[in-house]
Amino acid sequence: MSYSVKIRQSDVPLDVAMGDTILAAALAAGVPYPHGCQSGNCGACKSRLHAGEIEMSPYSDYALTDAEKGSGLVLACRAVPWSDCEVSWLEPDEVVAHPLRKLHCKVTALDRMTHDIIRARLSIKAGGPFNFTAGQYARVHFADLPPRDYSMANLPPDGNAGDGEIEFHIRAITGGGVSTFVQNDLKVGDDVRVVGPYGISYLRAKHTGPIVALAGGSGLAPVKSIVESALAAGAEQPIHMYFGVRAEQDVYLEDHFQNLAAKHDNFTFEIVLSEPDGDTERRTGFLVDIVGDDFTDLDGAKAYLAGPPIMVETCAGKLKDISVRNEDCHADAFYTEAEKAALNEAT
Ligand code: FES
Numbered sequence: 001m002s003y004s005v006k007i008r009q010s011d012v013p014l015d016v017a018m019g020d021t022i023l024a025a026a027l028a029a030g031v032p033y034p035h036g037c038q039s040g041n042c043g044a045c046k047s048r049l050h051a052g053e054i055e056m057s058p059y060s061d062y063a064l065t066d067a068e069k070g071s072g073l074v075l076a077c078r079a080v081p082w083s084d085c086e087v088s089w090l091e092p093d094e095v096v097a098h099p100l101r102k103l104h105c106k107v108t109a110l111d112r113m114t115h116d117i118i119r120a121r122l123s124i125k126a127g128g129p130f131n132f133t134a135g136q137y138a139r140v141h142f143a144d145l146p147p148r149d150y151s152m153a154n155l156p157p158d159g160n161a162g163d164g165e166i167e168f169h170i171r172a173i174t175g176g177g178v179s180t181f182v183q184n185d186l187k188v189g190d191d192v193r194v195v196g197p198y199g200i201s202y203l204r205a206k207h208t209g210p211i212v213a214l215a216g217g218s219g220l221a222p223v224k225s226i227v228e229s230a231l232a233a234g235a236e237q238p239i240h241m242y243f244g245v246r247a248e249q250d251v252y253l254e255d256h257f258q259n260l261a262a263k264h265d266n267f268t269f270e271i272v273l274s275e276p277d278g279d280t281e282r283r284t285g286f287l288v289d290i291v292g293d294d295f296t297d298l299d300g301a302k303a304y305l306a307g308p309p310i311m312v313e314t315c316a317g318k319l320k321d322i323s324v325r326n327e328d329c330h331a332d333a334f335y336t337e338a339e340k341a342a343l344n345e346a347t
Contacts, residue, residue, distance in 0.1 A: 001017070001018045002015045002016055002017045002018065003015075003016050003052075003081040003084050003085065004016075004084045004085075005022055005052075005081055005085045005086070005087060006085070006086040006087075007022075007026065007031060007033070007086075007087055007088065007089070008050070008086065008087070008088035009088060010026075012029065012031060014026055014029055014031065016081050019080060020080065021076065021077055021078060021079055021080055022047070022054070022079045022080075022085070022087060023035055023045050023076035024038075024077070026076070033045065033076060033089060034089050034090075035076070035077060035198070036198065036199055036200070036332075038077045039077065040057065040058065040059025040060060040063055040064075040077060040078045041059070041060045041063055041309075042332070043063040043064060043075070044200050044201075045075050045077045045089065046068070046073055046074075046075060046076075046089070047073065047074055047075070047076045047079070047087045047089045047090060048072055048073055048074075048087060048088050048090065049072055049073075049074045049085065049087055050072075050085075050086040050087060050088065051084075051085060052081060052082075052083045052084055052085030053081070053082040054074060054079040054080060054081050054085060055079075055082055056074060056078045056079055056080075057078040058078070059075050059078045063075055073090075074087070076089065098131040098133070098136075098197050099131070100196065100197075101128060101129075101130050101194075101196065101197075102127050102193065102194075102195050103124050103125075103126070103127040103128060103166075103193065103194040103195070104124075104125045104126040104127055104193060105122035105123060105124050105125060105192045105193070105194050106122065106123055106125055106189060106190065106191060107120060107186060107187065107188050107190045107192060108122060108165070108188065109188065110186060110187070110188060113169065113252035114249060114250050114251070115249055116171055116172040116250075117169055117171045117172075117217075117218050117250075117252060118169075118170050118172075118182055118183060119168070119169055119170075120167070120168045120169075120182065120186065121165060121166070121167050122166045122167075122168070122192055122194065123164055123165055124164050124165070124166065124194075128164065129157060129164075130157065130166065130194075130196075130197075131156065131197075132152055132196065132202075133197070133203060134155065134156055134202060134203040134222070134225040134228070134229035135151070135199065135201050135202035135203050135222045135225060135226045135304060135306075135330065135332070136196065136198060136199040136201075136202050136222075137149050137151040137152065137196065137197065137198055137199045137332070138151075138152065138166070138195060138196025138197055139194070139195045139196060139198065140168065140192060140193075141192065141194070141195075142178060142182060142186060142190075142192055143181065143185075145181055146177075146178065147195070148179075149198070150168040150169070150170060150221070151168070151169075151219075151221045151222035151225070151332065152167065152196075152197070152221070152222070152225055153167040153168060153169050153220070153224050153225055154166060154225060155225060155228055155229055155232060156229065166194065167221075169220060170182045170218070171217060199332065200330070201305075201330040201331055201332040202226070202330070203225075203226045203229050203230060203304070204302060205229070205230070205233060207302050207328075208235075208237055209300040209301050209302060210238045210239070210240070210298065210300070210301040210302075211227075211230065211235070211237060211238070211239040211240070211301065211302055211303075211304065212240050212242075212291070212298060212301055212303045212304070212324075213226060213227050213239065213240065213241040213242070213304045213305075214241075214242050214244070214287050214291070214303065214304070214305045214306075214315050215241070215306055215307055216244045216245070216287065216306070216307020216308050216311040216312070217244075217250065217307055217308060218307075219305075219307030219308070219311075219312075219332070220243055220252070220253065220306075221306070222304075222306045222332060223241065223243075223304060223305075224253070226304050227241055227260070227267070228260070231260060231264050235266070236266055237266060238266050238268075239264075239267045239268070240268050240270075240294070241257065241268065241269045241270070242269075242271075242272055242287055242291070243257070243269070243271050243272065244271075244273075244274060244287040244307065245271070245272075245273060245274070246273065246274050246275045247273055247275055247276055247277050248273065248276065248280070248282075251271055254271060257269040270283060270290075272284065272285060272286075272287055272290050286314070287311055287314075288311070288314040288318045291315060291318050291319065291322075292318050292322070297322055297323050298319065298322050298323055298324045299323040299324075301324055301328065302324075302328045302330065303315075303316075303319050303324050303328065303329045303330065303331075304330050304331075305329070305330070305331040305332065306332040316329050316331050
């Protein structure tokens with residue numbers, strides 16, 4: 001038994017087996033449906049239900065608010081049809097549709113950036129060209145371990161640099177088999193498979209209003225790509241970047257961003273420590289409070305956020321309070337596998 005689901009952006013009617021979600025059926029059928037976490041936590045698969053009945057499996061309020069639900073929006077990754085349906089995914093203000101690539105890569109460099117973050121540089125040996133938009137991520141397969149999602153930290157290939165190379169920032173996670181492998185066993189010359197790009201929290205290059213870029217921990221990777229892409233493209237609007245970390249030992253790439261700030265009058269960069277070890281000349285506190293202190297009205301601005309879920313959720317709430325519209329807030333919360341499992345159990 002199955003239901004027929006018409007997706008407005010696709011010519012192919014979809015058969016969704018009883019109990020399956022619209023997103024799972026679409027991806028299995030090769031329909032490039034926008035998505036991220038696939039577990040009701042990120043909102044990337046937000047869609048409008050035009051006709052029919054669906055039942056939603058549990059999801060986080062952050063991914064879909066009650067008001068959005070009341071206005072007819074659903075999450076395709078949680079939406080199980082109970083009749084034939086018609087849906088459309090929400091069109092971002094600028095749609096990027098890069099072909100999904102399966103790349104064979106080799107590790108060309110491994111650099112320890114902090115006590116728990118490794119920068120891995122890969123060269124693409126087959127399966128390219130790999131086009132993506134700054135802020136997107138890829139699914140990375142190391143050895144025969146389960147895949148993990150990491151954001152590209154480099155400029156897309158049509159930028160000023162980075163053709164044929166991919167850069168990921170990989171943080172060690174307690175009990176994380178993949179990140180432990182990367183920290184201890186990955187070597188230059190190793191083969192890595194990369195599938196992507198994915199994600200919709202990418203740079204909206206046509207936007208000319210101010211940009212606020214908030215990175216927490218290894219969330220620096222996509223924010224780096226976004227900020228550098230905007231500057232490389234000649235963006236002239238103010239770009240305010242904040243990098244929030246716990247303590248001094250977690251700071252990395254400071255010189256890199258200070259150099260960018262020295263070159264571009266419209267770019268500011270600030271490091272914020274939430275738990276400094278002792279006296280410090282840096283700003284301290286949580287990014288949510290720093291944003292509240294520095295801005296009272298960001299109407300017309302776009303915000304890009306990437307980092308731990310608590311940072312992303314609190315900052316997104318604060319940005320809304322100071323007039324950043326929902327559609328102008330592009331957020332990637334990095335859930336660990338353990339966090340995803342806990343959320344799935346709790347919901
Ligand atoms: S993909 Fe549906 S909420 Fe993340």
